[in-house]
Amino acid sequence: MGLLANIFTWWDGATIGTSLFSARNGKCVGEDVFGNTYHQEKKPSKNDGPxxxxxxxxxxxxxxASRVPPEWHGWLHHSYDEIPESHLPQPRIWEKEPTGNLTGTANAYRPAGALEAGGVRAVATGDYEPWSPAEAE
Incomplete structure (x- = not known):
């Protein structure tokens, strides 16, 4: 099923068409910590694009797309021309490693009071009085 999956699916890796296009028209310029590979056209088009x-x-x-590290994101969007490993400074000790989008996973942020976090929220401060229709008349 591996070959058929590569032909017909786009959501789990590169399709056959993307792989053939990359092999024919592009050159691999680098790889990030997640194993993603980055490519650039061998001969830029004259009509469209940068x-x-x-x-x-x-x-x-x-x-x-949340699995693309910030330095490679800048390169993909033409913020700078050099590949990230060649010109970016060393990370500071206080910088965290980038993470993917954790929404919908067990590691997603859940504030106090969320049902997934137990459903218990902080007690109100006591200065709030709810409106009552019986007292309004």
Whole structure:
């Protein structure tokens, strides 16, 4: 089922068409910590796109844009021309590693009072008096 999945699915890695396009028209310029590979056109198009050529990512696993680290995101969007490993400074000790979008997973943020976090919220401060229709008359 692996070959058929690559032909017909786009949500879990590169399709056959993307792989053929990458092999024919692009060159691999780098790889990130998640195993995603980054590609750039060998010969930029004259009609459309930036003069440096198109850039794209082939994901290692599910196609999720939140799995692209910030430095590669800047390169993909032509914020700078050099590949990230060649010109970015070393990370500071207080910087955290980027994480993917955790929404819908067990590691997602759940504030106090959320049903998934136990459904108990902080007690009100006591300065709130609810409106009552019987007292309004």
């Amino acid at each position: 003069p440096e050529g198109r850039r794209w990512v082939i994901y290692n696993g599910a196609n999720d």
